[in-house]
Amino acid sequence: MLDKIIPLADIRYASRLPVIPASVAAPIGLLSDTLGRPLRDLRISVTDRCNFRCSYCMPREVFDKDYAFLPQGSLLSFEEIERLARIFVAHGVEKIRLTGGEPLLRKNLEVLIEKLARLRTPAGAPLDITLTTNASLLAKKAQSLKDAGLQRVTVSLDGLDDATFRRMNDVDFPVGDVLKGIEAAQRAGLAPIKINMVVKRGTNDSEILPMARYFRNTGSVLRFIEYMDVGATNGWRMDEVMPSAQVVALVHDAFPLTAVDANYTGETAERWRYGDGGGEIGVISSVTQAFCSDCNRARLSTEGKLFLCLFAHQGHDLRALLRGSYADEQIAAAVGLIWQSRSDRYSELRAGLPSDDGSVAAGPKRVEMSYIGG
Ligand code: SAM
Numbered sequence: 357m358l359d360k361i362i363p364l365a366d367i368r369y370a371s372r373l374p375v376i377p378a379s380v381a382a383p384i385g386l387l388s389d390t391l392g393r394p395l396r397d398l399r400i401s402v403t404d405r406c407n408f409r410c411s412y413c414m415p416r417e418v419f420d421k422d423y424a425f426l427p428q429g430s431l432l433s434f435e436e437i438e439r440l441a442r443i444f445v446a447h448g449v450e451k452i453r454l455t456g457g458e459p460l461l462r463k464n465l466e467v468l469i470e471k472l473a474r475l476r477t478p479a480g481a482p483l484d485i486t487l488t489t490n491a492s493l494l495a496k497k498a499q500s501l502k503d504a505g506l507q508r509v510t511v512s513l514d515g516l517d518d519a520t521f522r523r524m525n526d527v528d529f530p531v532g533d534v535l536k537g538i539e540a541a542q543r544a545g546l547a548p549i550k551i552n553m554v555v556k557r558g559t560n561d562s563e564i565l566p567m568a569r570y571f572r573n574t575g576s577v578l579r580f581i582e583y584m585d586v587g588a589t590n591g592w593r594m595d596e597v598m599p600s601a602q603v604v605a606l607v608h609d610a611f612p613l614t615a616v617d618a619n620y621t622g623e624t625a626e627r628w629r630y631g632d633g634g635g636e637i638g639v640i641s642s643v644t645q646a647f648c649s650d651c652n653r654a655r656l657s658t659e660g661k662l663f664l665c666l667f668a669h670q671g672h673d674l675r676a677l678l679r680g681s682y683a684d685e686q687i688a689a690a691v692g693l694i695w696q697s698r699s700d701r702y703s704e705l706r707a708g709l710p711s712d713d714g715s716v717a718a719g720p721k722r723v724e725m726s727y728i729g730g
Pocket residue numbers: 406412413455456457458459488489490510511512552553554581582583584585586590725726729730
C-alpha cells in the first residue's frame with residue numbers, strides 16, 4: 357500500500373519503508389541503539405542543491421547541468437520537517453543542525469527556524485539550533501536568521517588565498533565575500549562561530565597556518581576536517597588525506613597548543629587551546645581516528661529519508677509515513693524501532709573493508725554528502 361505513495365522517479369538511493377509497530381507502547385521516549393548510543397543530534401538537509409562545486413563534495417563533472425536534483429514536490433515542507441523534529445525531540449534530540457547542499461538557498465528558511473525554535477525538550481529546554489553554510493549568502497541573511505531564532509553558524513572555508521579558494525569552490529567565488537559573511541554573523545551574534553576547513557594534501561595544506569593565524573583571537577573556532585571518502589563521486593584517495601595529528605603538530609610548532617576535554621559526549625571535534633590565550637582550534641579525524649563509539653547523530657535527507665550514518669547507502673522513508681496519514685505516535689514508534697536497531701560504525705570498520713583499487717572502500721553506492729548534509 358505504502359509504496360504507491362512514492363513516485364519511483366523520486367527514489368534516488370535505496371530506501372526501505374519503516375515498520376509501524378502494532379503496539380505504540382514501545383519504543384517511545386529516550387532511545388539507545390544496539391551499541392548503547394543515544395539519539396541526541398539531528399541533521400536536517402533542506403536542499404540538495406548548492407551554488408558551489410567543491411571538488412571533494414559536488415565535483416562539477418558529476419553535478420553538471422544535466423544532474424537530476426530533487427523535484428520541488430518531493431521536498432519535505434517546513435510543516436513536515438517540524439512534525440518530524442517534534443518526534444525526534446521526544447526521542448532525545450537536543451540539537452538540530454540545518455544543512456544541505458547549501459541551506460541558505462532554501463527559500464524562507466527563517467520560517468522553518470522560527471518553528472524549530474519554538475520546540476522544547478521533554479525537560480522544557482529550548483533546542484540548540486545551528487546551521488552549516490558556505491556563507492555565500494550569509495552577509496545578507498545573518499540578521500534575519502538570528503531574529504528567527506538561530507543560535508550559531510558553522511561556516512565552511514578552505515583557505516584564505518583567493519586563487520586556492522576559488523579553485524576549491526570551482527565557481528570562482530571570492531574569499532572576501534565569505535569573510536564578509538562571517539563578520540555579519542559576528543555582528544548578528546550568531547556566535548561562537550565555527551569555521552570548517554577541509555584539508556586536502558597538496559591542494560590547500562599550505563593554508564593551514566594562514567587560517568590558524570587569521571582566526572586566532574577572534575572568538576571563532578577553526579576546525580580542520582580530514583578529507584573523507586563520503587559519497588561515490590569525489591575520487592577520494594588516502595594519499596590526499598592529511599592526518600589531523602600532522603595538522604596539530606604544524607600549528608603547535610607555530611602557536612603552542614594544549615589538549616582540552618570535549619564539551620560533551622559525542623562531540624566530533626577534538627579540541628586544542630592556544631597556550632597564549634588566543635582561543636582554540638578543533639580537528640575532526642573521521643579517517644585516522646574514528647569516533648563512531650559516541651556517534652549520536654541521525655540525518656534526515658531533503659525528501660525525508662532517515663539515514664543513520666554519513667556513509668550509509670540506504671535510508672528509511674519517513675516521508676511515506678508523513679504523507680500516509682499515520683498518527684504521530686505511530687511515526688514515533690517506527691523511528692524508535694529504527695534507532696534501536698542501529699549498528700552503523702563505518703569509520704571504525706573502514707580499514708578492514710575490501711577496496712576496489714587500493715583507495716576507495718568498495719561496496720554499494722553510498723549517499724552523497726550534498727544529499728544528506730554534513
Ligand atoms: N554547503 C554547506 C557548507 O559547505 O557548509 C553545508 C553542507 S556541506 C556538505 C557540510 C560540510 O561538509 C562542509 O563543512 C564541508 O566542508 C564538509 N564536507 C563536504 N564534503 C566533504 C568531504 N569529502 N570530506 C570532509 N568534509 C566534507
